[in-house]
Amino acid sequence: MTDAYVQSLARGLAVLRAFDAEHVQMTLAEVARRTDLTRATARRFLHTLVELGYVLSEGGTFRLSPSVLSIGYAYLSGLSLPELAYPHLRELSARVGESSSMSVLAGDDIVYVARVPARRIMAVTINVGTTFPAFATSMGRVLLAGLPPAELERYLARQRPEAITDRTLTDAAQISERIEQARRCGWTLVDQELEIGLRSVAAPVVDAAGRTIAAINVSMRVGSPTASTDSISSSIVPRLREAALRIGHSYRAGGGALG
Amino acid sequence: MTDAYVQSLARGLAVLRAFDAEHVQMTLAEVARRTDLTRATARRFLHTLVELGYVLSEGGTFRLSPSVLSIGYAYLSGLSLPELAYPHLRELSARVGESSSMSVLAGDDIVYVARVPARRIMAVTINVGTTFPAFATSMGRVLLAGLPPAELERYLARQRPEAITDRTLTDAAQISERIEQARRCGWTLVDQELEIGLRSVAAPVVDAAGRTIAAINVSMRVGSPTASTDSISSSIVPRLREAALRIGHSYRAGGGALG
Structure with missing residues (x-):
């Protein structure tokens, strides 16, 4: 079991990737639809990403925060x-x-x-x-x-x-x-x-x-x-x-x- | 419980962030040390990130793949x-x-x-x-x-x-x-x-x-x-x-x- 796949990590990254040029700002329902997750599950991931500072929540919609850039930066650096x-x-x-x-x-x-x-x-x-x-x-x-x-x-x-x-x-x-x-x-x-x-x-x-x-x-x-x-x-x-x-x-x- | 924090997601992102200009390539032990995870846990996260294409594994060491750039791209786009x-x-x-x-x-x-x-x-x-x-x-x-x-x-x-x-x-x-x-x-x-x-x-x-x-x-x-x-x-x-x-x-x- 030590090499088991961590599904939560895959799903969380899929939530981050669901945001793009055509989907800059999304409601919970849109995120759930684009990631094939239930609303309850999508909410947990969004909540965690907000806590971590990667997603901003504003009046019922979600968008990426500039902090997400720091994830790819480690590669370029x-x-x-x-x-x-x-x-x-x-x-x-x-x-x-x-x-x-x-x-x-x-x-x-x-x-x-x-x-x-x-x-x-x-x-x-x-x-x-x-x-x-x-x-x-x-x-x-x-x-x-x-x-x-x-x-x-x-x-x-x-x-x-x-x-x-x-x-x-x-x-x-x-x-x-x-x-x-x-x-x-x-x-x-x-x-x-x-x-x-x-x-x-x-x-x-x-x-x-x-x-x-x-x-x-x-x-x-x-x-x-x-x-x-x-x-x-x-x-x-x-x-x-x-x-x-x-x-x-x-x-x-x-x-x-x-x- | 619907708004529960997804610890696996937080830990997985911490593993990604553990790579930086001074730590471009790391062994499992180094990743575990830098993220305060056990080796078994760090291995599961690294394995998942390799599966997802964000990390490359080579001769016992790990490094980020260029795919990580696509995570931040959604913000810039x-x-x-x-x-x-x-x-x-x-x-x-x-x-x-x-x-x-x-x-x-x-x-x-x-x-x-x-x-x-x-x-x-x-x-x-x-x-x-x-x-x-x-x-x-x-x-x-x-x-x-x-x-x-x-x-x-x-x-x-x-x-x-x-x-x-x-x-x-x-x-x-x-x-x-x-x-x-x-x-x-x-x-x-x-x-x-x-x-x-x-x-x-x-x-x-x-x-x-x-x-x-x-x-x-x-x-x-x-x-x-x-x-x-x-x-x-x-x-x-x-x-x-x-x-x-x-x-x-x-x-x-x-x-x-x-x-």
């Missing part, structure tokens, strides 16, 4: 890579005039660990901590291309990719081909598979042993001058790859550990 | 303020050549919700999610100055401030005076109270109703040209306050909700 990457991502964003980001694999998702938004207010809200399914993103395909072959095979075998837009590739053979292409070329482009209007190119960050430890990308709005085929191949991709190389060099020079 | 603030913080950092940040109050701590590091690799690792005791930081004093008087009184009454450096103010009357000064002047300076060598100035971000919704700061290394009294009063503070005003304006114009 042990990670030198985002810190090393930021100067290079900032320079990249300044040169191309678009947002750039870095992410790593977490299970079947990519998780953003650094982000430099473009000098304008974007409609898309992406922050450190944002997750997306790996198969439908440029950084995800680059990261998957960096997996050992057996691990990539297991990943592909367990996927049941669902379309996110009408451009999302869902055929395993096609996705596998794009991942293979990313590996061969050292970069990849994903066009509106995650969101209509969004085009993104990514490249791997590689450590001294040749392992892919992260991916960086530049994302562009379709229709903007930077997002044209010409601009991407002549300007964006060379600068993206240069930034990825420089981050890899800083990492090796710093002897940084990727937590 | 519901928050328009950091997104509105980033362009202004980036401009501020570029103009003064130093790091700038934004934070909000979470209990008795400040929590960083946005950060633009200076164009160099700093020794200090501060990220979104970093927390510090409010009383010893410039942003904290500005945020405390923005509390309703009764709330500030309760805050001051429950504090037992402990010195962090030999410069940290720990006398309640002195701290209260500095908070009052921050309110009167609209900005404040904290000199090496949080870390020797670190000097920081902060100003409040105010909503349409005149409430302080966040604080922004510029932090400098003592001895650098920007950190001189002259530079701070003639260059840093005016630019800091301008940025704070602009963020407040964007917020009001955008009708943004602070979670």
Whole structure:
């Protein structure tokens, strides 16, 4: 029994995760519905999270408190890579005039660990901590291309990719081909598979042993001058790859550990 | 019993929080020691967190997985303020050549919700999610100055401030005076109270109703040209306050909700 699964912990974390951009503030009934818990059970978890300071209760509704940020902070604080990457991502964003980001694999998702938004207010809200399914993103395909072959095979075998837009590739053979292409070329482009209007190119960050430890990308709005085929191949991709190389060099020079 | 405290949830979150910059990777024994749990209990929680994908187990040691970032993300994704603030913080950092940040109050701590590091690799690792005791930081004093008087009184009454450096103010009357000064002047300076060598100035971000919704700061290394009294009063503070005003304006114009 010592290794028994603690269901209360799983449920409590599910309550925390039930809050998102579309559910910033919820009633008890909404939390119960989104977590498949009874109202009585949801109330106990919410009450505990309020006691611990992670949730705020106000006039019958609940929302996350800024203290929840401190849970993920411990991960970032042990990670030198985002810190090393930021100067290079900032320079990249300044040169191309678009947002750039870095992410790593977490299970079947990519998780953003650094982000430099473009000098304008974007409609898309992406922050450190944002997750997306790996198969439908440029950084995800680059990261998957960096997996050992057996691990990539297991990943592909367990996927049941669902379309996110009408451009999302869902055929395993096609996705596998794009991942293979990313590996061969050292970069990849994903066009509106995650969101209509969004085009993104990514490249791997590689450590001294040749392992892919992260991916960086530049994302562009379709229709903007930077997002044209010409601009991407002549300007964006060379600068993206240069930034990825420089981050890899800083990492090796710093002897940084990727937590 | 419906509102009973779920101890397993509290303990599981304590296990997650036990990992930090100084404890990136821990053995079972270390986790048990840092959380005051028995080894058997700590093992059950770690096992559950591994199952849920928040912790990685490797050769007898444990570390956080990038998935933990997704717990705090739900908070940021519901928050328009950091997104509105980033362009202004980036401009501020570029103009003064130093790091700038934004934070909000979470209990008795400040929590960083946005950060633009200076164009160099700093020794200090501060990220979104970093927390510090409010009383010893410039942003904290500005945020405390923005509390309703009764709330500030309760805050001051429950504090037992402990010195962090030999410069940290720990006398309640002195701290209260500095908070009052921050309110009167609209900005404040904290000199090496949080870390020797670190000097920081902060100003409040105010909503349409005149409430302080966040604080922004510029932090400098003592001895650098920007950190001189002259530079701070003639260059840093005016630019800091301008940025704070602009963020407040964007917020009001955008009708943004602070979670």
